[in-house]
Ligand SMILES: Nc1ncnc2c1ncn2[C@@H]1O[C@H](COP(=O)(O)OP(=O)(O)O)[C@@H](O)[C@H]1O
């Protein structure tokens with residue numbers, strides 16, 4: 001394995017452009033998973049805290065499986081179990097999104113549950129004695145405080161998600177990791193991996209900046 | 223205004239309220255005193271629907287919150303409880319809202335008051351509790367005494383006909399205690415109906431029209447401050463310096 005790109009600006013630029021297409025797919029997986037799994041996680045957290053056993057029981061099992069088995073296996077399972085032909089069919093990309101979403105929703109749910117339960121009962125009571133309905137207390141009093149409390153653990157998950165998108169390559173979704181792998185084997189050079197690494201690093205740098213900005217925005221109270 | 227008849231409450235099978243009967247008339251200030259653990263907070267929490275009674279009746283302005291242990295439908299419970307305000311021992315202000323927002327939030331989402339009207343009223347109430355210059359502050363920037371005064375203003379913003387306090391000064395040091403008691407005194411002068419659980423005996427003696435002494439889940443004395451503070455049991459209680 002020799003240096004094939006770094007000493008040739010034109011080839012290097014070409015490689016970056018090709019990997020750039022993969023970055024587009026990676027970012028799509030990342031954003032779609034976040035947009036879907038955060039609200040789903042909220043819903044799951046609510047169900048997990050339900051006093052009704054037939055709601056909280058199955059949800060506990062779901063969370064247990066999602067957190068207790070490799071995400072890679074979950075992706076493979078979902079891809080091979082879902083129909084790929086017929087009226088309702090899933091392509092590789094949708095299968096990956098589905099797998100990431102239900103996996104991350106489980107993690108987010110546990111973070112949200114912790115956040116909600118960390119709000120002192122006095123906050124609920126204060127809302128209640130002012131005549132607010134439960135939902136009003138939740139959305140106006142509890143949830144804003146939960147957002148602040150879960151920011152750091154959620155950031156951790158988001159950073160992990162950036163890296164986990166690489167697992168979509170298991171079912172040959174042509175995202176960054178797949179393309180890097182392909183170019184490593186075709187060029188017998190490890191440089192595409194190096195570039196991919198730097199791109200993941202850059203994406204997480206942005207993630208951390210966003211998190212820091214939010215943290216600052218929420219620091220007007222303690 | 224408030225009528226409690228034979229109220230019972232158990233925690234894990236242990237009787238905490240054992241048949242409490244109490245009446246608060248309009249314009250009256252009632253102080254509730256008694257050892258810690260005697261059930262004062264539980265009584266206040268049941269009256270304000272923060273705890274469910276196991277038996278008995280609570281009438282607010284003639285309307286039953288619970289009658290012989292049977293609760294009104296949830297919707298009625300809320301409208302009945304809106305006649306009452308509640309001030310907690312540890313304030314329970316909303317930390318993510320400014321002082322002004324703490325006062326306007328429920329006016330807006332419960333009473334549907336327009337924003338301008340709610341803010342105007344909030345400022346008026348902040349002035350009443352001596353915090354007109356703090357409307358933009360957040361609760362964490364205020365002293366305990368200031369926080370409790372905001373909490374009182376927040377309760378007043380809902381125009382309660384009865385205001386309940388559960389040891390409003392127990393979390394405060396003596397200096398701050400006085401500023402909060404001062405606000406409650408001024409409310410008493412306005413002839414507001416209030417029930418105040420307190421350990422401040424001088425305050426109870428001066429401000430209350432009636433003092434209720436609780437012991438072990440029952441009311442053992444109920445009368446004018448003079449009558450109650452002269453009874454042997456209460457003398458013994460105060461003598462212990464609880
Ligand atoms: N949520 C609860 N669960 C179990 N026991 C409780 C609870 N709240 C109060 N108690 C018990 O009820 C009794 C009365 O408490 P409380 O009403 O707080 O008394 P006070 O306010 O007069 O100090 C105490 O023995 C207390 O331990």
Ligand SMILES: [Mg+2]
Pocket residue numbers: 259262263264389
């Ligand atoms: Mg108490």
